[in-house]
Amino acid sequence: xxxxxxxxxxxxxxxxxxxxxxxxxxxxxxxxxxxxxxxxxxxxxxxxxxxxxxxxxxxxxxxxxxxxxxxxxxxxxxxxxxxxxxxxxxxxxxxxxxxxxxxxxxxxxxx
Amino acid sequence: xxxxxxxxxxxxxxxxxxxxxxxxxxxxxxxxxxxxxxxxxxxxxxxxxxxxxxxxxxxxxxxxxxxxxxxxxxxxxxxxxxxxxxxxxxxxxxxxxxxxxxxxxxxxxxxxxxxxxxxxxxxxxxxxxxxxxxxxxxxxxxxxxxxxxxxxxxxxxxxxxxxxxxxxxxxxxxxxxxxxxxxxxxxxxxxxxxxxxxxxxxxxxxxxxxxxxxxxxxxxxxxxxxxxxxxxxxxxxxxxxxxxxxxxxxxxxxxxxxxxxxxxxxxxxxxxxxxxxxxxxxxxxxxxxxxxxxxxxxxxxxxxxxxxxxxxxxxxxxxxxxxxxxxxxxxxxxxxxxxxxxxxxxxxxxxxxxxxxxxxxxxxxxxxxxxxxxxxxxxxxxxxxxxxxxxxxxxxxxxxxxxxxxxxxxxxxxxxxxxxxxxxxxxxxxxxxxxxxxxxxxxxxxxxxxxxxxxxxxxxxxxxxxxxxxxxxxxxxxxxxxxxxxxxxxxxxxxxxxxxxxxxxxxxxxxxxxxxxxxxxxxxxxxxxxxxxxxxxxxxxxxxxxxxxxxxxxxxxxxxxxxxxxxxxxxxxxxxxxxxxxxxxxxxxxxxxxxxxxxxxxxxxxxxxxxxxxxxxxxxxxxxxxxxxxxxxxxxxxxxxxxxxxxxxxxxxxxxxxxxxxxxxxxxxxxxxxxxxxxxxxxxxxxxxxxxxxxxxxxxxxxxxxxxxxxxxxxxxxxxxxxxxxxxxxxxxxxxxxxxxxxxxxxxxxxxxxxxxxxxxxxxxxxxxxxxxxxxxxxxxxxxxxxxxxxxxxxxxxxxxxxxxxxxxxxxxxxxxxxxxxxxxxxxxxxxxxxxxxxxxxxxxxxxxxxxxxxxxxxxxxxxxxxxxxxxxxxxxxxxxxxxxx
Numbered sequence: 001x002x003x004x005x006x007x008x009x010x011x012x013x014x015x016x017x018x019x020x021x022x023x024x025x026x027x028x029x030x031x032x033x034x035x036x037x038x039x040x041x042x043x044x045x046x047x048x049x050x051x052x053x054x055x056x057x058x059x060x061x062x063x064x065x066x067x068x069x070x071x072x073x074x075x076x077x078x079x080x081x082x083x084x085x086x087x088x089x090x091x092x093x094x095x096x097x098x099x100x101x102x103x104x105x106x107x108x109x110x111x
Numbered sequence: 112x113x114x115x116x117x118x119x120x121x122x123x124x125x126x127x128x129x130x131x132x133x134x135x136x137x138x139x140x141x142x143x144x145x146x147x148x149x150x151x152x153x154x155x156x157x158x159x160x161x162x163x164x165x166x167x168x169x170x171x172x173x174x175x176x177x178x179x180x181x182x183x184x185x186x187x188x189x190x191x192x193x194x195x196x197x198x199x200x201x202x203x204x205x206x207x208x209x210x211x212x213x214x215x216x217x218x219x220x221x222x223x224x225x226x227x228x229x230x231x232x233x234x235x236x237x238x239x240x241x242x243x244x245x246x247x248x249x250x251x252x253x254x255x256x257x258x259x260x261x262x263x264x265x266x267x268x269x270x271x272x273x274x275x276x277x278x279x280x281x282x283x284x285x286x287x288x289x290x291x292x293x294x295x296x297x298x299x300x301x302x303x304x305x306x307x308x309x310x311x312x313x314x315x316x317x318x319x320x321x322x323x324x325x326x327x328x329x330x331x332x333x334x335x336x337x338x339x340x341x342x343x344x345x346x347x348x349x350x351x352x353x354x355x356x357x358x359x360x361x362x363x364x365x366x367x368x369x370x371x372x373x374x375x376x377x378x379x380x381x382x383x384x385x386x387x388x389x390x391x392x393x394x395x396x397x398x399x400x401x402x403x404x405x406x407x408x409x410x411x412x413x414x415x416x417x418x419x420x421x422x423x424x425x426x427x428x429x430x431x432x433x434x435x436x437x438x439x440x441x442x443x444x445x446x447x448x449x450x451x452x453x454x455x456x457x458x459x460x461x462x463x464x465x466x467x468x469x470x471x472x473x474x475x476x477x478x479x480x481x482x483x484x485x486x487x488x489x490x491x492x493x494x495x496x497x498x499x500x501x502x503x504x505x506x507x508x509x510x511x512x513x514x515x516x517x518x519x520x521x522x523x524x525x526x527x528x529x530x531x532x533x534x535x536x537x538x539x540x541x542x543x544x545x546x547x548x549x550x551x552x553x554x555x556x557x558x559x560x561x562x563x564x565x566x567x568x569x570x571x572x573x574x575x576x577x578x579x580x581x582x583x584x585x586x587x588x589x590x591x592x593x594x595x596x597x598x599x600x601x602x603x604x605x606x607x608x609x610x611x612x613x614x615x616x617x618x619x620x621x622x623x624x625x626x627x628x629x630x631x632x633x634x635x636x637x638x639x640x641x642x643x644x645x646x647x648x649x650x651x652x653x654x655x656x657x658x659x660x661x662x663x664x665x666x667x668x669x670x671x672x673x674x675x676x677x678x679x680x681x682x683x684x685x686x687x688x689x690x691x692x693x694x695x696x697x698x699x700x701x702x703x704x705x706x707x708x709x710x711x712x713x714x715x716x717x718x719x720x721x722x723x724x725x726x727x728x729x730x731x732x733x734x735x736x737x738x739x740x741x742x743x744x745x746x747x748x749x750x751x752x753x754x755x756x757x758x759x760x761x762x763x764x765x766x767x768x769x770x771x772x773x774x775x776x777x778x779x780x781x782x783x784x785x786x787x788x789x790x791x792x793x794x795x796x797x798x799x800x801x802x803x804x805x806x807x808x809x810x811x812x813x814x815x816x817x818x819x820x821x822x823x824x825x826x827x828x829x830x831x832x833x834x835x836x837x838x839x840x841x842x843x844x845x846x847x848x849x850x851x852x853x854x855x856x857x858x859x860x861x862x863x864x865x866x867x868x869x870x871x872x873x874x875x876x877x878x879x880x881x882x883x884x885x886x887x888x889x890x891x892x893x894x895x896x897x898x899x900x901x902x903x904x905x906x907x908x909x910x911x912x913x914x915x916x917x918x919x920x921x922x923x924x925x926x927x928x929x930x931x932x933x934x935x936x937x938x939x940x941x942x943x944x945x946x947x948x949x950x951x952x953x954x955x956x957x958x959x960x961x962x963x964x965x966x967x968x969x970x971x972x973x974x975x976x977x978x979x980x981x982x983x984x985x986x987x988x989x990x991x992x993x994x995x996x997x
Contacts, residue, residue, distance in 0.1 A: 025145070026145060026146075026148075026149035027149050027152045027156075030149075030153075042173060042176035042177070043149055043150065043153065043176070044173070044176040044177035044178070044179060044182075045176070047146065047149070047177065047181075047182075048179060048181050063144070067148070069151075069152060069155060070148035070149075070151050070152045071147070071148065071151040073145070073147055073148030073151065074144055074145070074148065075145065075148060076144075076145040
């Protein structure tokens, strides 16, 4: 199903959400990703991905209490849904299978 | 870096406000909270890391990177599977707009005649409203641009003789007395307006021009700025002049006007020291050449005699600007009476009363030669309003008539789940399309009609909705009002239909809304049309009567030439030269022709009576040929003998009657002292109308008085008019080389008395035509409505054998009744209004039944045509078609 198809970046964001469990929101995801990927990325990209993930039903969101440091605004906190988890596991399975199937000589590069 | 210092350490740094505001506007509501929160949080972190300014820059950058349709896309609509679901929100009417417009366009396209009628009647109404608005606005803005205009007043004179007469002028010493004796005014400006003087640059280059002699303070009171010259010293030095840019251009072309020399009336020589900005269209002070008041002494010394308190001229005016804390009432009640007491003897103090007239009243006080009364403007405004309202009423009538036909459409829409609100907006959109179209046509129409309006009213209106904010606001406001007034009612009615009934076609007429209300509106429309028709008929008749009636003297084929210099020798030579021309029957010299608009009256002492008469008498100066030229009959005694000085008087019948004498013969040979000058009464002339028909004939005397002659009247044989006039010009120019030759015909002069009435007539004609037309459209709407309702009834009747005529009568009797009611309302009202108007004429037509009958005949005829147009269609319809639907 197209709905559960995960893009690469989506997968990374989804993993970050899972990892940040209970504190996954826009800025946190952004910072975590910037740190891990060691490249700057814009809020817009993260944001759109989060939205897309929610539309696909891979994550679920709720609002936190308003927070002073955010100018009195609340966070939208994301958690991975069951579908999300399945999608991640499926992705992982595919990768594992692919890894497992790589012949030993495949990485013997020519000089 | 500066900014960093300004930020308090304990204060949170804030992201750029404009960017934050922009974000709020762009972001979809359901995303706003988190997006702005994230942005804010990031900003806070960054401003700690990199400082305030970089953080701000990053904020803006972040904002730009965020921009994506996802950001402003509204929340995906959740289909309200369960209507009570909290997710459900009513559709936003605006999102439906394109759909509304499309459907409305189709509907209007399908019902072309309906659209046409509505567009035509609305655009006519709106065009009139636009023109009337421009006109009223123009008049209301007269002289409102002067600084402190609410403190500017004109002193005017009330002369209390046997009746009260008003004059805009004051005696010459008034200004000085007011300035020196009392400190209530900031500024006191005397001014003398002199009409039609000759301004010459050289013997060949002459212009006829109105000039004004004014105190230097006049320019402080009024806001007529100088573009060249020094406003502080302007009009202070003798022999200087201020001219407007327009006049400068006319006189000197592209030459610098400053320092140029002007000759006024061949005697006064002045140097131009300043150029005034061109006068705005909305001022009543139209002089374009200003000279210092002091120069009036040389130009017309008799006007400025120092202690001459008992005479005044309407053109010798005095304006003051009161100090801010002084009220006009106090000046009226205390100071002006004090002036009267101080400067007049007892008898004259009773006669002379002075009052203040606010500047805002100058344009609107006909007693003091103002243009018109404000109430006339309000009448216009009311007519404009009426035209717009009737157009809306027609619209409502037609739309509700159509409602029945559209009931099925509404039923289907409702059954398919259309909201009442959505239906309402659908109809509003339809109306807005019609009204918008009408508005565009109306503006175009107003543009086309503007030149005619300007010509009728002799004004210069401009129409530029893009530059004129008031007009633009008016147009937008009018459009909104029209759309909602005429769209809301049918919209509400239609939206209220019960879908089941509507689909079954079982809507009763009551569901479509008050039929009798609309009958009432049609009655009102027709009452007003009839009112206007009756008005038109009466004014036309009265004007024809005034212009064609016998005024008691000969007025045809008389040419009037001005006489700039009335030395006896010159007059005699000119007289001889003129009478020698072919086609000339008589030549006479006088100060005013038999009929003039204004004629002052003066005191009269008869014979040996010890006191002046209670009444005043008007005086005309004319030579011995006056009576034969104008063919005024002499009833007793003889005509005046040739002379240049006052020696003999001719009285009119009214004067003799006022003296209380039994026979006309009794005055012959008696002495008379008129205006302090003694003479003998030699004859009695028949009464003639020496003013307009508005006023009764008053006591009048005619005398020879060479000093006053300023015109020459020539009775000609109109056969060879052109050569005769050319001959006059030659003789006249040879006699007065430094003056400008003009001539006019006496009958044209008399027509001018009725200029305002002629204007009124044209206006009422136009309004009457439009009102009738719009009223007919209203009738058409009502008939359509009835026809739509009675389709089946007519079908059944026809099947049962009714004739077409009997069906026509079905409509006819209804409308005859409505018209009759309208007439019964209009006739008494018209009678009352028009007899009031006629009362302003002393000699007038009688209000006969004929006019009323004619009026109702016209309306009945027009209405009949309209009604039959639609009802014939209904009556001829094939009953098979109409009944098959059952």
